[in-house]
Amino acid sequence: MTAKHCFALALIASTAGLAAAAEPVVGLITKTETNPFFVKMKEGAQQAAKLQGAKLLTGAGKSDGDNAGQITAIENMMSAGARAILITPSDSKAIVPAIKRARDQGVMVVALDSPTDPATATDALFATDNFKAGLLIGQYAKAALAGKPAKIATIDLFPGHPVGIARHNGFLAGYGVAGVGAKTAGLARSAEVVCMADSYGDQGKGQTAMENCLQKNPDINIVYAINEPAAAGAYKALKAAGKEKGVLIVSVDGGCAGVRDVKSGVIAATAQQYPLKMASLAVEAGVTYAKTGKKASGYVDTGVTLITDRKMTGVDSRDTAFGLSACWGK
């Protein structure tokens, strides 16, 4: 054989070798780049991708609700050869056509953190059970109040958001309000709930919401907050009114700043969720699909834990030391 033949053979062999070792490409699309929840998710995904020898592409919308940005990210990742796309949908309905296009091309699509509408539009869902998160803190509030009459204020997200509805209704169901379940549409009301106001998940607006609720009913003794920034805002309002000692605040999220608030007594208990786990399990599923063609399916509950330093009998919980070791954000 001539040198030219040898060279050609070597080239073909090495290319074949490279192709066999080509890493599977998995895409992660979050709602935004900056929310610490999604930052943690990205971290989990990157760690898992490294472990699995996969290439991770990331993208996001510009803001919560930016559907068009997520569609663009899906299209770009498909062009880049992604075999699986993991997405936290900003708009659970509007993203469905783009997801269908991806799945028609043989891409596995997994929803993270919240489902699409319909949930079957994706191959699988890896998420916190937001209803259960609310349930845990509702049960805790009931136990903590120990039979005293409840005057509840709910500091919610904003109208119509499924996560806001799930957590709110879960809280009421956990508290023991009859007739409220996971399938209840819209924010449930009850005799114990004396005020419902919106925070948009924001500390400043949470403070305003709590101030107005206190004006309406100064005897509020339980506050459910959609997340920890809203809870911090509610605490500020209570403190300004001199009521912070007698009112129980519960929330959802389990971010590190929030767990610190539980430790310092600002928040009585918080339901911690695990974005890192969501992402790493989903990346593993994506790599499995790329290598073997086996798709993930159904709903994988990534878990939620009640974090509190004031344990109540009958309600499972872990303390803030655990909470700080497992938290997301800084």
Next chain:
Amino acid sequence: MNAQPKPALAPIAPVAPVAPPARRGTTRLKDMLPPATVLGPLVALLAAVIFFATQSERFLSGQNFSLILQQVMVVGVIAIGQTLIILTAGIDLSCGMVMALGSVVLTKFAVDYGMDPYAAVACGMAVCVLIGYVNGALVTSIKLPPFIVTLGTMNIAFAITQIYSQAQTVTGLPEAMTFFGNTFRVGETSITYGTVLMLGLYLLTWLFLRETAPGRHLYAVGNNPEAARLTGIATSRVLLGVYMVSGLFYGIAALLSVARMGVGDPQGGQTDNLDSITAVVLGGTSLFGGRGSIVGTFVGVLIVGVFRNGLTLMGVPSVYQILVTGILVILAVATDQLTHKKG
């Protein structure tokens, strides 16, 4: 040229000198009343107050009104800057993000670098004025539309805030920094210093727009920039000044936001651009420039706060607050258009 000799004129008897125009301190009562554009919003506000007073006995109290003023404090001060810019036929979409950046800068400088709180606050305000300068420079020198310029700086300010703060709220602030959140009592009511500052700023701006030449130049530039230029007004300098002064107001709003919440919040201010524009529009100021009053903005700011507070006291779902705000904005703009056409 007249070749004829001038006819001799009978000497004119000296006439008593004409009374000089009324001195500034003695303006007539008519001039003190808010202009017609504000009457509509004022009526709407009074109607709302009366309505909510009938719906909830907790509404009509000094404490509740003090609360409403605190709640509208930050957007209220931002809206002053927005009013000045809209009067020049401009608009500022970046105001909320600039405020958030200012609040992050002033808190992080004090907490992270141990800077003296007053110096840190000065730095935060300087950053806001700097972005105001950028906005103004782009509008005046490259003649870009304010909408586009501030759309760009809005995104830039947001990104810088997120990157610099790592999306984390800044806590552990020095006592002095939250001074404007402290309260003093007047009878049964506790009032925050920040509220007093806001009212003072509105008064100052009112005086500036009514009584000073630069204030009147603002209206002239908004009405007809070319005509203003021809009368000798330095339109570029007026515009640049307006954007920078508005930046200063956003910096003050940042301080008030920090005082109210007790933290530096990088996620704050995201809806403040539309909220401040809503307040300005509700107050009867024209988006086309040259017409409007800062009193109107104050009324507009109060309308939003009163509705939010009143509807919550009534237990009405918050989605209706959003609906009501939208309807009010349409009514305000329509009323403004119709009355302008008649005038």
